Amino acid sequence: MAVRALARVNLCAIERNVARLAREANGSAVCAVVKADGYGHGMVPSARAALRGGATWLAVATAGEARDLRAGLGDDAVRILVFGALSDAELPVALDVGADVSVWTVARAEAMAASGRAARVHVKLDSGLGRLGTRDATEADAVVEVVAGADALELAGAWTHFATADERGDHFFGEQLARFKAWAEPVRAAHPGVLLHAANSAALLRDPASHFDLVRPGVAIYGLDPFGEDPAQRDLEPALELTSYVAALKTAEAGDSAGYGRRFVAARETLIATVPIGYGDGWRRALGNTGEALLHGRRIPLVGTVSMDNVTFDVSAAGLGAKLGDDVVLIGAQGAEQITAEDVARAIDTINYEITTALTARVAREHHCDGAGTPDAGT
Ligand SMILES: *Cc1c(COP(=O)(O)O)cnc(C)c1O
Secondary structure, three states: OOOOOEEEEEHHHHHHHHHHHHHHHOOOEEEEEOHHHHHOOOHHHHHHHHHHOOOOEEEEOOHHHHHHHHHHHOOOOOEEEEOOOOOOOOHHHHHHOOOEEEEOOHHHHHHHHHHOOOEEEEEEEOOOOOOOOEOOHHHHHHHHHHHHHOOOEEEEEEEOOOOOOOOOOOOHHHHHHHHHHHHHHHHHHHOOOOEEEEEOHHHHHHOHHHOOOEEOOOHHHHOOOOOOOOHHHHOOOOOEEEEEEOOEEEEEOOOOEEOHHHOEEOOOOEEEEEEOOOHHHOOOHHHOOOOEEEEOOEEEEEOOOOOOOOEEEEOOOOOOOOOOOOEEEEEEEEOOEEEOHHHHHHHOOOOHHHHHHOOOOOOEEEEEEOOEOOOOOOO
C-alpha cells in the first residue's frame, strides 16, 4: 500500500556489501561507519547488518550517536569509535557507553589521564585533510606518550583521514599516505597492538597500501559508490529505495502552470501527477525542473518547483497510463529502468552521500532482507 514517502532499506544488501568490502580488506578488520543515521539508512539496523556481514567495529561522528548506537544495539562488547571532536560536556557521554575516542592535543590527553577515568584513545594525525587532528607529528608523538603512560588510558589506535581518496590519479593521496606511514609505523613498533587506520571506502577500494590494521568504509556499505559512478561496477548493491505515489492527477491546458513561482508552464495539454514528497522529506529543491522518477518502469520528468511537501511530474507520455495510487520510484529500479542516488546527485551537482543523508525523519523507513522480514526489521 502506498505511503507518501517511503525509504525501503535492504539490510541483506548492506550485509553483502560489508562482506564484499571485508574480502577486499584482505585481513584488515572492518569498522562500519554508521554516522548520520547510517547515511540516512537507519543507524541501528544498518549497524546490525554490518556486523552480520563481518564488521567487528562500528564508528560514528558524535557522542550522542555513540550513546544511541550502544542503547539500540543492547551490546556492550562491540567496539564503537567516535571520530569527531568532543567538547568537555560530550566526552563523558562517549566514555559512559564505552566508546573509543579520538584525541590529538596534549592538553586533552593530560586532562583525561588526570581524571583517572578509563578510556580507549585513538591518536589522530592530520596528514593533510586540514580539519581535525594535529598536523605536527612531534605533537602526535607527545599525545601517544601521555596516553601510553597513563594507567587508566589505553592507546588503541593511531589514525588519519584522506582528503582526495575519491579522486583517482591525484598525487595528494600518496603524499598523505607517506606522511601517515612515517609517523604511525614507528608508533606501532614502540607500542605493539595499537591499530593503525586510514582508509575510507574510496581508499579501501583504491589502494591496499592504505588498509593497515583496520578499514573504515561508510558510503560503500550502503551500496553507494565512493567515486560517484555506477555502484554495480564495483559489485556494490544499493540498499535504499525511495518511493512515493501518484496522489493527484490533473490536466494542464497550454498556459497553465504547476508549482510555486510558475516555473513550469504547459506549452500544450499536459497530464500532471502530484507526488507527495518534497524538500521537507529531503527531496532537494534544486531538483526543480531537472529531477526524474520512474512510473510503470519509465522515466518521467519533474516539472516545476520542488515544494516542501509535494512535487509535480509530467506524465503525458504516450501509453504511460498514469493512475491515482500508482507507485513512483525516486531512487531504485522499476522494470528495466533504474535511478541511483548517484544519478540524483549528478543532476544537482552534489554527491550521493548527501542525497540519502538528506532524507528526513518524515520519510518512513522500512527495513527488509531481499523483500522478506528480518529479525530486526522495524528497529
Ligand atoms: C565518514 C568517515 C569515514 C567513512 O567515509 P566514506 O567515504 O563514507 O567511506 C571514514 N573515516 C572518517 C574519519 C569519517 O569521518
